[in-house]
Amino acid sequence: MTALKGTATFRRFFIGGQPQKGFREKALRSINARRFMPTKDAEGVAFGWVPLTDALADHLGPEDVFVGELVCLGFRRDEKVLRAADVRDELKLRVRELQFEKGRRLSRDERAALKDAIVFELRARAPIRRKVAELVWNPEKAEVRLYGASKQMAQACGELFARTFELAMEESEVAGLMVRLGVDLATLKGDTVPLSGPIASVTMPARELEAAHG
Amino acid sequence: MAEMNVSPEYLGAEFLTFLWHAGESGEELQVGEHVVRVSVGQHLKLRSMDGSGSDVVIKGEHAHRAPELFVALWRGAMVVQAKVQLDINGTVLSGALKSDNLTFNGVKLPKVEEQDAGPRVEKGEKPGENAEIDRQALADEAAIIDRSAMLELAQGVVDAWFEQFLKERNSRKHQAWVAAVRKWVAGSIQGMVDGKLPS
Numbered sequence: 001m002t003a004l005k006g007t008a009t010f011r012r013f014f015i016g017g018q019p020q021k022g023f024r025e026k027a028l029r030s031i032n033a034r035r036f037m038p039t040k041d042a043e044g045v046a047f048g049w050v051p052l053t054d055a056l057a058d059h060l061g062p063e064d065v066f067v068g069e070l071v072c073l074g075f076r077r078d079e080k081v082l083r084a085a086d087v088r089d090e091l092k093l094r095v096r097e098l099q100f101e102k103g104r105r106l107s108r109d110e111r112a113a114l115k116d117a118i119v120f121e122l123r124a125r126a127p128i129r130r131k132v133a134e135l136v137w138n139p140e141k142a143e144v145r146l147y148g149a150s151k152q153m154a155q156a157c158g159e160l161f162a163r164t165f166e167l168a169m170e171e172s173e174v175a176g177l178m179v180r181l182g183v184d185l186a187t188l189k190g191d192t193v194p195l196s197g198p199i200a201s202v203t204m205p206a207r208e209l210e211a212a213h214g
Numbered sequence: 215m216a217e218m219n220v221s222p223e224y225l226g227a228e229f230l231t232f233l234w235h236a237g238e239s240g241e242e243l244q245v246g247e248h249v250v251r252v253s254v255g256q257h258l259k260l261r262s263m264d265g266s267g268s269d270v271v272i273k274g275e276h277a278h279r280a281p282e283l284f285v286a287l288w289r290g291a292m293v294v295q296a297k298v299q300l301d302i303n304g305t306v307l308s309g310a311l312k313s314d315n316l317t318f319n320g321v322k323l324p325k326v327e328e329q330d331a332g333p334r335v336e337k338g339e340k341p342g343e344n345a346e347i348d349r350q351a352l353a354d355e356a357a358i359i360d361r362s363a364m365l366e367l368a369q370g371v372v373d374a375w376f377e378q379f380l381k382e383r384n385s386r387k388h389q390a391w392v393a394a395v396r397k398w399v400a401g402s403i404q405g406m407v408d409g410k411l412p413s
Contacts, residue, residue: 004357008309008365012317053354063351068359136362145365173315174222181377188220188383 003052003072003134003147011154013144014176015137016168023139023165024066030164031060036076044123047077047156049164055132071137075149075157080126082119090118133157144169224263226313229379230293233311234258234278235395245374248367251301252375254278257310259295260286267291284402287395300368307368316376318368323361 003010019027035058036048051057051064052072065071094114095106106114133149135157144161146154158169170176178185220228234254236243243250255278260270270291272280294313299306309321382388 003361004354008321008323008361009319012315012319012369052358053351067355070358070362072358136358138362138366141366143366145362171315172317174226174313177316177373177376178222178225178380181373181380183377183380185220185222185225188225188380 003136003145008145008147010145010147011149012172013146013154013158013169014172014180015139015142015144016170018142019139019165019167024062027071027165028060028062028065031065031073034160034164035060036078039078039080039128043080044082045077045079047075047160049160050074050076050132052134052136055130069138069140071135071139073135073137075133075135075146075153075160077131077133077153077156079129079131080123081129082123082126086122087115087118090122091115094118135161223314224292225380225383226316227261227263227292227294229316229376230254230296230311230313231287231395232379232391233298233375234293234296235391235398238278238398239394243371243375243378245371248302248371250371250375253299253301254293254296255299257295257297258283258293260291261294262286262289262291264290269294281402281406284399284406287399288403300371302367302371305364307364309368311372316372318365318372321365321368323364 031049034048036050036055037046039046049060050073051060052074053064055074055076057064060073065073091111091114095111098110098114099105131148131150131153133153134147135144136147137144146157149157154171158171161167161169175185233252235241237251237253237255240251243252256275257273258271258277258280260283267289270282270286272283274280277283292313296311297308298311298318299308300318307318307321307323309318311318
């Protein structure tokens with residue numbers, strides 16, 4: 001499941017270029033400038049780089065990041081989980097109390113302001129959902145393997161990667177692979193026989209086939 | 215036969231179908247100093263490229279011989295997902311390929327053997343004090359390097375095979391392959407009618 005053990009399940013990305021010589025020192029500064037910082041009360045989401053093998057560390061040294069020719073990073077994303085049902089219940093309760101105190105119904109604006117205050121308050125003590133994806137970058141091959149990342153997380157990681165290293169990170173697909181292999185799709189269009197289509201030598205009705213195999 | 219425009223997704227599916235056939239016919243590829251053999255099976259998903267019909271998915275040890283797959287091929291479907299085993303100079307790696315990205319994924323890798331490297335001892339530190347941490351760090355580094363090397367080797371082979379496939383696509387060799395696949399499918403279906411399973 002991870003870069004270190006188990007079945008290797010990952011997303012493959014192509015990197016839009018190779019880093020310049022002597023990039024390590026600069027990269028390390030840039031990584032530490034974007035290291036993970038815990039979420040503040042008012043924020044719902046926080047993300048940043050952590051050492052691949054220690055998601056709780058607050059600093060990344062060269063020994064954490066550079067493994068042989070590879071660049072290894074953890075991408076940590078913390079999200080405060082706020083249940084809509086909790087907000088709804090709390091709002092209902094407070095509205096009831098305030099209406100009783102004031103002796104009148106609350107206006108729409110008052111309700112909206114109250115809801116914002118409740119969200120702020122509940123978020124401050126909401127549990128945190130932590131996710132860590134593992135990134136292994138081979139600069140020579142200009143490829144990244146990202147382990148344990150959903151599509152949303154991969155997107156956030158790609159954006160942070162681009163800001164950190166000033167290199168684009170694009171998820172692999174056949175079209176991109178063909179560009180890397182130096183094959184032009186236009187040269188393959190319409191000039192070959194497609195594989196699909198009926199086979200002349202077999203003229204067998206479907207029901208005959210079904211009968212043959214029950 | 216009508217010609218059609220090919221999309222990257224179409225080419226990916228055609229390549230996976232090619233791999234399946236290459237495995238069945240025992241074809242080999244020379245990639246640099248590596249001799250590669252492929253075996254496709256256990257899990258195959260076929261889809262009609264014009265979007266008609268539903269997907270055909272077969273799982274199991276003899277999935278690659280399922281009659282349903284040959285009927286789907288006969289109707290113009292191609293492989294969009296497959297479990298693949300690559301034998302690279304005797305090192306066997308199993309994983310899965312999808313036609314939309316051709317990333318060799320879900321790879322089962324052999325366990326990395328622990329290296330007999332002594333712990334690093336820092337100045338002013340008693341030997342053995344941080345030995346456990348150092349040993350773990352070394353093991354992690356070795357695991358990352360070894361696993362990455364194996365994954366890159368396998369992916370490099372897939373990419374090289376795909377490149378060769380694309381470069382030969384306009385050649386007579388490709389036309390011969392198309393003819394061979396048609397013969398293979400027709401023979402398999404004929405065998406089914408005669409009461410034999412595809413071999």
